[in-house]
Every structure is written in C-alpha cells, then in structure tokens.
Amino acid sequence: MPYQDHSPAEIDQMMQAAREAFPVFRNTTLKQRADLMRAIARELEAGGDELIRTAMRETNLPEARLKNERARTQFQLTSYAEACEAGHWLEARIDTAVPEKGDPDVRKLQVALGPVVVFGASNFPFAYSTAGGDTASALAAGCPVIVKAHPAHAATSELVAEGIRRAVAAAGLPAGVFAHVHGVSNEIGKTLVTHPYTRAVGFTGSYGGGKALFDWANQRKEPIPVFAEMGSINPVFLLPGKLKASAKELAGQLAGSVTLGTGQFCTNPGLILGIEGEELNIFIKELGDAIEKSAPGTMLHPGIARAYGEKRQAALSQSSVETVAVAATAPAANQGVPTIASAKAEAFFKNPLLHQEVFGPYSLVIRCADGDELVKAARHLEGQLTTSLMATDEDLKKHPALVEAAQDICGRLILNGVPTGVRVSLSMQHGGPFPATTDSRFTSVGADGIKRWVRPLAYQSWSDALLPDALKDANPLGIWRMVNNQLTRDRI
C-alpha cells in the first residue's frame, strides 16, 4: 500500500481539529459554504487527466465512466451549494408571541450536528468518496468532515483531498474543516465511529461493514446516527400485460442494466420476477441471448472479483437454481462474467441464500406460478433501495396488492424503468428500509441529503439582533419560512 494507516493518535488530532473548527464553520454564512463547495468542484476539474488516470489505474474503471462520474460529482457539489443557499433545508419556523395566551415567541431552524465521518465507497471513487455526496451535504450543513479513504483507490482520494485542503485554505477557513484518513484495518473505522467528537457517520458499502459501524455507534455512551447504504437486489416485477406486449424489449433493457459497469452498482437489478408462461420463457430466452453476447469486465479490485466469483458460484450451485446464460467470452483475471440464473418462487421462499446480493453482473429470474405468488414474493423481500414494476396502467389496476407491497419494501418505486441510473435531484430518494440502509428516513443522493447532518434548535424569546439571520424579523436571507403556520418570504 502506498499509504500507511493513520495511528489512533493522529486520528485523535484530526478529531480535535474538527471539534475546534466546528464553531467557526457552523457560523459561516450559507454563501461562504456554497462558495467552498463550488471551489471544491473547480479543484476536481483542475485535477485534470492526472486525476482520471490515477483513478483508472486504481479502479479498472474506463476513462469515459470516470469522466462522467467526476462531472456528476461536480454537479453534486454545485447543486447542493445552490440548495444550501436557497435555505429550504433550514426549515425555518417562527411563531410570534401571543401575550394574551402567555405564548412566548419561538423560532426554530436546523443546525449542524458537528464533525461527520464519511467512509468512501469502493465503486464510486469520486461520487461517493472523498468529495462525494456525503461530504458535500455535510459541508452544506456546516459540519466539518473527516473522510476515511477507501484503500482500493487511496491515491485518487489523496489527490481529491489535496484539492479540498486547498479550497478550505483559500476560503480562510480552519484546516480542521476537512481531514483525510488512510487505513486498511477495521480498527480505524471503530476508532472514528467511537471517537467522542464524532457526531454522525456516512457510509456506502457492504452489509457487514455498515452494520458494524451502526452497532458501534449505538453502543457508544452517547449514540450517534449512522447513515449506511449496505446494498440491495432491486427487484424488478414483470407484470403480465407488459410482459405480453414487450418481452423482447424488456429483456434488452434488463440485459443492459445487469451488465452496466460490470454490475458494480448498488442499484443493479439482481432479481427479476414474473409469472410462468410463454411470455416469460421468451423474456428469459432473450435475456439469456443478450447476456451470452455481453463481455466480461474487469472488476474494481481483486477482492471484489473474488467475492463475485464465490457468491455467484454459491447461488448457481443450489439444486433449485438453473443457469440460464453465461457470457460466451471467457473471463480474464479479475473479470466478472455476466450471468443469468433462474429458479421457481417456491425455491426462493425456502432458500434465504437466493435473497442475497451477488455484487456484479448477475441476476436471478424468479418464476412465479401466478399473481398471488408475485405478491407473496414482494412481501417476502427485505428492504431495498428500489423496486421496479414493468407494467401497463391496466396491470397496476389489476394488481393493487403488488403495488402496496412494492411500496413497503423500497425507497424508490420505478415504473417501466431499470433501477440503474440515479438522478441527482431534490426529489430523489436513495435509501430504503433496512437492510438496504440503516435509516430509511434519509437519502444519500439529492440535496435532501443535507438533512442527515442537522438537528432542530428552537430559540425562545430571543433578542432579534442576536438570532441567526434565518430567523430575524427582517428575513435578511430572503428565505421561505413558516410564520404562524403560513409559508412566506415576507418580513415579520
């Protein structure tokens, strides 16, 4: 490894610096924070080809994908900066005094929690790593950020961290606003999550990793929130009318989604469910043909390739599972081979192994006997990031119980679309019931992600001159506020 693990003493120093920077940083204006975020976006751009080449070398991801991901990361920073300045996330509420009832003046807004620890993801070296969505949203909230770099792309992370440090310094802010931790050992994660100054944690990765952080955080003397995104098999339900009308088209769409980025997305469709019959057979045949023609891809790092090989093999070796298709081209070292398998619903109900995520270009088609089994399967599923219904409006009307069940298990319900591709927008929900994430009430994509790092603070009978600008009578920030239960931008 090019970087030594940071020691507990070094981490403690970083946390001390973050704690000291916090009162300064939370008292910056919204514009100052937005400017910092825009400066970090420019630093990503300034990283130029060196940044892309470093990421290519470390992750095996192709140049075009990495350039796209960098642009997406810049968009996250600049769009969350805009949201930061617009101030809706402050949820400013004012109830003026009603002396005759003895009601005091009370005003509330969201305030930063304190130092936030972010664990970079292996599969998004930019968008969910050092300057990714968690970092951007925590900075918007006014929280210092301590990033734990993913060791699989430590050099890329270090280049990005240097850019953030330059932006922080140029803004005249304390260096403690941002820190960057290298490490391979799990102990480093524990040190960060259990540090008394850590106030919240963001994580994208495996169930085992996220659940360990969650448990450490809850066992602290003072528990803290952990927002861990821990994987999902993103079920896709094929309803009869739609399947009849478009079996081939659906097969093509899903083949593309299963193999996109060598299947290394948390939104990869790992489970496809339909009702047995001629149309489903056509769909399976077409999907299999497309997968046979697809090419194996080099995975992010040897550990991921090995895990894919093992989990894929474990699934295929179940007696109830039949292999439908495997890419015809033989895989090279560390490549993931696109694979489609199939099983009956009754096997799926009995065998929990078939519910597990196989992280890579793999999907399992479940053949249900009828619509009731489709609903039963939906109710049987654990929490998911997404659920897709491939359905005509007529299908949806005929299967209300499936629509109900689908809502219960996911954070994003997609009609006639594949789960891969996550729009960065305020309306996005990237999060879902446990075990997809540890907290279904928050999103890690879109400006609502800022809400993870704040809590409400009410000021009672406070002097106007000493109130935060967001709550002053004159509304100097010009933000929308709830004043005596009415939404308004007016001054009081």
Next chain:
Amino acid sequence: MPYQDHSPAEIDQMMQAAREAFPVFRNTTLKQRADLMRAIARELEAGGDELIRTAMRETNLPEARLKNERARTQFQLTSYAEACEAGHWLEARIDTAVPEKGDPDVRKLQVALGPVVVFGASNFPFAYSTAGGDTASALAAGCPVIVKAHPAHAATSELVAEGIRRAVAAAGLPAGVFAHVHGVSNEIGKTLVTHPYTRAVGFTGSYGGGKALFDWANQRKEPIPVFAEMGSINPVFLLPGKLKASAKELAGQLAGSVTLGTGQFCTNPGLILGIEGEELNIFIKELGDAIEKSAPGTMLHPGIARAYGEKRQAALSQSSVETVAVAATAPAANQGVPTIASAKAEAFFKNPLLHQEVFGPYSLVIRCADGDELVKAARHLEGQLTTSLMATDEDLKKHPALVEAAQDICGRLILNGVPTGVRVSLSMQHGGPFPATTDSRFTSVGADGIKRWVRPLAYQSWSDALLPDALKDANPLGIWRMVNNQLTRDRI
C-alpha cells in the same frame, strides 16, 4: 391493579390487526385522518367530569391542572389535524423529466412507516398518554397506533381508549387502527418493541426505561427508530448583568418554576448556575426564602415520591453539597418537599451524581468562580431539552463562548424565561441531544412531531393517474410543493 397484563398472544393479535389496518389507514385522505383526530378531541371533551375525576384519583393531580391538560391535549389533536391537512409535512418534491439529459420524472413524498407503539407517560395522563402528542402525530402520518397505558393511570387511559375506539368505529375505519395495552411487567415493553410488525416507538419517561427500549430496537434483526424522551435537568445560567439588575425577580421566577406541578415536569429547572458574589448570594437567599414558604405536594404515585426522596437525599448527603432551603411545612405521605441545594462548580465537575435529574421540586445552585467556569460547566453538561440564559443583550455579547456552548447541549434555548411551559406550535423543539432524548433530530411537541413516523418514497416515471394526490400534476390537494427546485402551489 384493576387491569390484568395483556398476554403475548393478545399483543400479537393487536399487532396483526394493526398490520392489516395499515394499508387501509395509510390510504385514507388527509381530511379523513384530520376528521378522526378532531373526533378524538371531541371524545376527550365528552369524557366530562368522570374522566377528570378518574385522573384526579389516579394521579393526585389537581382538577384545574387536569382540565388544562385535557384542553391542551384537544388542542394538540386539532392543531396537528390542521397541519395534517395543510400537508407541509408531506415534503412533496417533483422534478419533471429532462429527456435531453436522460433524466426521468421523479416525485417524492413522505409516507407512513407502519404500526407505531406509544408508551404513555406517568406525569401527563392526557397530553403524553393514550390520546397524547405521540398518538396524534402518528395518526396524522397514517400509522396505526398501539398505546401501552402507564399503569399508574390505567383507568384514565382506558376511558380515553374507549373514546378513541368509538371515533375509529364512527369513521368506518378498521378497529386495528388503534389498540390499547395494559401491563406492569417490563416484558410487555420488550414484546411490543421487538414485535416484527412494530415500525417505530414513542416513549416519555425515565432514562432506564427509554434506553432499554432503544437497545431492544437496535438489536432487532431489522432495527427501528425509538423516540424516547428520558429526562433533563434544564440548566439555567444567570449572567452577571442580568443577575445584578434582577436577582430578586429571577429568584421568584425560578421558585415558581421549580415547584410547579410539584416539580414533576421534564422541563423542571434542576440546575441553576451563576458566578459567586454578592448578587448570587442575594439570589440564593431570595430563592431559599420562597422555597421555605412553598408547600409540599402529593406526587403522582408512591413510586415517584419514594424515588424523589431517595435521589434528593443522595444529593443532599454529598459532602460538597449544602442545603439552602427546605419547605417549612412538613410533608405528608407521598408528598415531595421543595428543596434548594448549592455546591461549588469544582464539586460539580468532580461528582457525576450532581448532574443527575432529581425528579421533583428540587434544584441545585452551582456557584462558579468566574465566567470561564460558567462556560466550562456548560461544556461539561450532557444533552438537555432546554437551556435558559438569564442575560441582558450586553451579557450575551460579552459571553459568546457560553452562548455557543449552550446551543450545543439543548434543543430549546430560552432567553430570560423558565423552562417549564412548552408552547404547542410548529416552531417548538421538544427534544435534545442524548441523553435528553434518543434522537435529537425530532420533536415530540408541535406538528413537526409527525415527521417521526414517516419516510420518503420516490416515484419514478409513474403514471399521473396512479400517483398519490399530493404528487399529481393538477395538485388536487392544493398543497405547497417543490417543483424543479421552486416552491409553488401551482399545477404542473
């Protein structure tokens, strides 16, 4: 006890009924839910004198207080009903498709989590019990509610529960929308919190009780959120300018707040901090005089009276603590005797027992050597519901570090006011950093309490006719929505 503990099998039946009622109840309109809440408020009124007399007998609280509390509970129900219909809590967000960028149409709103278990509080037989704030806000969100009655006022709770059942039946809703559990054993709490159908928990009570629920909830296969309010000593800082100008007045205000309701409020000011000197001596003398003249009050139940006696004695027996004043009238059985004690800050820093809540009419005055010790004391404190600063504007300008530290430790920051008296309004924050509550990001008072029982769900490329009304193009509910990052009530 007049009520037998419900058995695990009976509780399982209630949870089954709640699970079955959930799809029906969450699909009711906002108006239907608001009407149900208003009907429950009317049932409280219809409970008439019998309800008040039953509560008086069970809690020893005086008639006027109970009538006020019932009116407050009705106001909670009707004001949260209004908030339910206004729909701000739905946080509707719409981002329309941008085909040239490949961005799909995405629309998001808050949806109900599922069955909610509410533990009634001993000290508020109406406002934080069967038809209290937790129940009202969960019903507004569309969640079935299972109330665990506090055994200290089980008959009062049963009368209220009968009213809720009548209101549910009159609305034509499934009976499973509401259930009422009696029980003394802690096992019942565990059964409720660990039941697979329970999706969230509300609690008001002791640290021991709340923390046990929190731990059970996090150790589930699928962890669920617990909103436990677990007590607070609500520090009051006396700043020099204000103390100099109004020592006597402050003493009178605080004597009233300490003894209000025999000190049985979670917002009771259990800690008062000032800088040593002549003014503080005058304040302590005046406060002591007022406490000597105050009357002991009968506490809610013998267990609380006993606990108060023990904790008060433990505090007073510390060698560093001096007793300032005790009510002159001798207490009768189960009465709490108003008491003021005092200690130096250095003793407070060394002795964690002095940080503990003594639930009842007791307060400890901490004498700091100077302003730095005042700040040090603020930083030393655990999370609180409230913090009060008795200060002139000049004081606040001179002590910015104290203002910073005060913000860090509480959910509500009060200027020149006592912590008792919690306004029921949208701007209220009743919640604070751990251990005041298990989740500082939510409030248990005010319509924002509805947010505890919901999570976001995004609909991608969904058919307009099948979207929830809140997200339809035509905006049939007429609610405020974020459409392409702009707040508007317009149709799309």
